[in-house]
Amino acid sequence: MEEWTITAGLASLPGALDRVAAALQRLGAPAKAVQEVELAVDEAVTNIILYGYGDAGGRISLSCEKTEKGVVVEIRDAAPAFDPTAASAPNLEGGADERPIGGLGIHLMRKMTDAVLYEHREGENVLRLVKHFER
Template sequence: MAGGITVSAELSSLPGVLAYITDALRALGLSPKAVQEMELAVDEAVTNIVLHGYDGTEGWVRLSCERAGEGAVVVIEDAAPPFDPTAAPSPELEGDADERPIGGLGVHFIRTMTDEMIYEYRDGINVLKLLKSV
């Protein structure tokens, strides 16, 4: 699905983003489980961009989806300050939940739901690629 969609960096844009991703991944033949996992990963990634990347300022998020081998890749682009989620440390998962530091689970969650996560900062744009097999 070349072209993709561009939305305002607002949480109210999420339903449209997720509808686009669901339709695109189904059209590419991904299994229902793979589609659901990618929906969750994209939801988390876009939420992080809106809440932490733009931090309440105006902005945009562009998404596209295309075939990648036997699976698909979702490309998420934004113009928020650079942030490389692939370099984020893995969270401390040992011990009681109330003793662990708050935050840090979103990137871990995205890693868990996808097969590969690739990041680059190109010409002032964050480019995050989430890959998923069939």
């Protein structure tokens, strides 16, 4: 398992995504899975930075772990509790200018991974993005 912590700021995001991609490659993830998980992590971490911590700042811990079927990326933060798995699916009907703003990041996380799991544990949000590899 590979694990690291970043400062919750948009400037930290590119480096965090590079580390996630490199870790997934070392864990044997196919290129398509790396791209999909990287997009899901981008959405999750961006939401934590912008909406979880806001101007308060904080830390975000990430880890990548190989499983029997693929990989799991775990993202932990101490921002106010928020369960993205409880968010309803966005309305995708009509043009982009007709839809309300927001909600697509969580939708993308769900589409790019095989499971999005959440729990609030010991004062932290713990988000697990599960990706299975095609055989």
